[in-house]
Amino acid sequence: MGLVVFASWRWWGVSWIATPPGAFTLGAVLMTGMMFVGSVSSPVAAVALLCLGGFAHQTLSVTVITLCSDLFPQDQVATATGVSGTAANLGVLLFTLTLGSLVDQVGYQPFFILLGLLDLAGAVLLWTLVRKPA
Numbered sequence: 621m622g623l624v625v626f627a628s629w630r631w632w633g634v635s636w637i638a639t640p641p642g643a644f645t646l647g648a649v650l651m652t653g654m655m656f657v658g659s660v661s662s663p664v665a666a667v668a669l670l671c672l673g674g675f676a677h678q679t680l681s682v683t684v685i686t687l688c689s690d691l692f693p694q695d696q697v698a699t700a701t702g703v704s705g706t707a708a709n710l711g712v713l714l715f716t717l718t719l720g721s722l723v724d725q726v727g728y729q730p731f732f733i734l735l736g737l738l739d740l741a742g743a744v745l746l747w748t749l750v751r752k753p754a
Contacts, residue, residue, distance in 0.1 A: 647679030
């Protein structure tokens, strides 16, 4: 029960509309640790950064999945979720094809840097697009 109270946006005095972008931004900031995976010399540090990236990615994923139910009327949630899932899977397809080509040409370091930066761009986009209803 204490965790629910701690995580409640009302308890912190945060506007409901700022909660999902705030959680997404936290995940995006944590994801910047991925930029250093290729440059650390210790395998333990690399695995720790990859674990941090996995946690950050799940934070981002859960936030995005719940956005549809928060932003759309009840009778449109399934359609919005389906469209967003389709777009996400298309993005995964294109990113995977691009990644294979990128790694062949320049190695993994640019890929890890890209992983750290793209989610920050997504956070900026989310803060720009999600607004309080008029």
